[in-house]
Amino acid sequence: MNPPSSPGPSGPVPSHKAASPAQPARYFYNGRIFTADPDQPEADAMVVANGRILWIGRQTDANPGTGVERVDLQGRRVIPGIIDAHMHPLFLAETAQQIACLPPAARSVGDIIEAVRRRRQQLGREAGRPAPGSGHAGSSGPLPWILGWGYDEGKLAEGRAPTRRDLDRGASDVPVVLTRICYHVVAVNSKALELAGITRETPDPPGGRIDRDEHGEPTGILRESARYLVLERIPTPPPAAWAQMLADLSPFLFARGITGITDMMARRRPVDDLALYQDAHARGLRQRVVLYYLWEHLRDEPASALRPEALPGPGQPVAAGGIKVFADGSISGRTAWVDPPFSASGAPSPEDSGLSMTSAAELLEAAAAARRLGVQLAVHAMGNRAIDLVVNTLARLPGRPDGPGWLDGGPSIRLEHATLASPAAMAVAARAGIAFVPQPIFLFAEVESYLSNLGPERASRAYALRSMLAAGVQVAMSSDAPATSWADPASPFANLKMAVTRRASHGMVLGPDEAIPLDVALTLYTREAARVTRIPGTGQLKAGFAADFVVLDRDVLAAGPDTAAELDAVRVLATYLDGERVYEA
Structure with missing residues (x-):
């Protein structure tokens, strides 16, 4: 059930000297630290300096040295910073x-x-x-x-x-x-x-x-x-106004434990969103950002369109990560490409199979452009017919000598949503190295539309995380905020609750055999999200990685009948980015 682990530096460090005055070394102790590191899943202390974790382990083994600031975590649960692998910050800001x-x-x-x-x-x-x-x-x-x-x-x-x-x-x-x-x-x-x-x-x-x-x-x-x-006729604010709205969004995201974000509908026109997000970063947007450009905005661009310094890499606060193509629409909006057709009063509605929005030829053209530009290809596909088209087309692409795809450090191809992926599609994706980025919160918050449009049996198979992982698919969780019918769509905790309990907002349990353990779900929102979005050195609390972490108001990993049921009530007490506290409740 555990996702495959990712390589990275780890191991105990016996003692540490104080860092430069720019950021004194800090010794965090008396915590319950979930690391998302398979070699050391739990710890209770860590030493941080200059934005990185120098050492993490058991408090009894710690020797932080003198001149180190000590921070008592007061027995609180600590998790890595949440990385939302699929969201829309500009939409979220304008709501x-x-x-x-x-x-x-x-x-x-x-x-x-x-x-x-x-x-x-x-x-x-x-x-x-x-x-x-x-x-x-x-x-x-x-x-x-x-x-x-x-x-x-x-x-x-x-x-x-x-x-x-x-x-x-x-x-x-x-x-x-x-x-x-x-x-x-x-x-x-x-x-x-x-x-x-x-x-x-x-x-x-x-x-x-x-x-x-x-x-x-x-x-x-x-x-x-x-x-x-x-x-296209709606007057739009000037770029500076958008940049300020994004900067103003940063505390909102930190209050939900989110330290890394994506924009899955970035544009090159009328302004380049890379420049807009860089302006937002200068104005106070602190989250690490990866942008995925709409295909029509990069279709005819030369290989030099994305400068090397704009691509994901260490210390890059805003990066251009990929190209986004739509293969279909949404389940709740009845525009996903499905077979059998959508239901009407519990029975299939003839001729209502949604919309197909791409072709095999276009997918191959977009993949060639992504390879040329040195970025990922992300394809939106919710319905089973759209998913089959995507995986069966892109699985034929030649890979590298040492693996599938054309990129190191993460998947070359992402399939967004994967709502109704069949076992056969999962198997093809696993062999081809195609990652899935699902959102269980859709089924949690939009359960009425899912039941009406799909019927109970098909709805129960939506966002089948356990089956995806069992098939060997690389999976990262995400919210798609604000595109879900929930009062707080960016909060990771309702999403985690659905992944763990399969209990929708109105109480109905759908597909309980697809529930996954909470530690696995947290890993999909941290370590695996970092890998799928190609944000290096993040997503785990281990030596050499960024000190991005979140302090929660309760121990979500404690055993008990009410722990999972109350996940959507979890509050973030503090969020740290590069070892600095950026939010406190």
């Missing part, structure tokens, strides 16, 4: 500025309409422009777009998404765009459709769908690539 369309803020379409109405009134007051029908004159000129995020039909009383007619009741004179929790679907009002030029005559774009009513009129629901007909 703070948008209408929340998920519980507890909204439990019905009516709640969403009222929230849109309140935002329209607020904008009107700020601009001196009342809503239509108020009987008051106001200033002219366009108002900002009204944006929201997080709606999920399974969480709403009506069991459906808001339509253009619903949103028109909240605001008819300004465009409204609400992003579904999966970030693969949007609901927009009539004004947004008008500005985008979408009518009954507008064809579905390749890889997308415009939902239509019985008369052929657009309902306001735009799926996958159809979203961009509207999204």
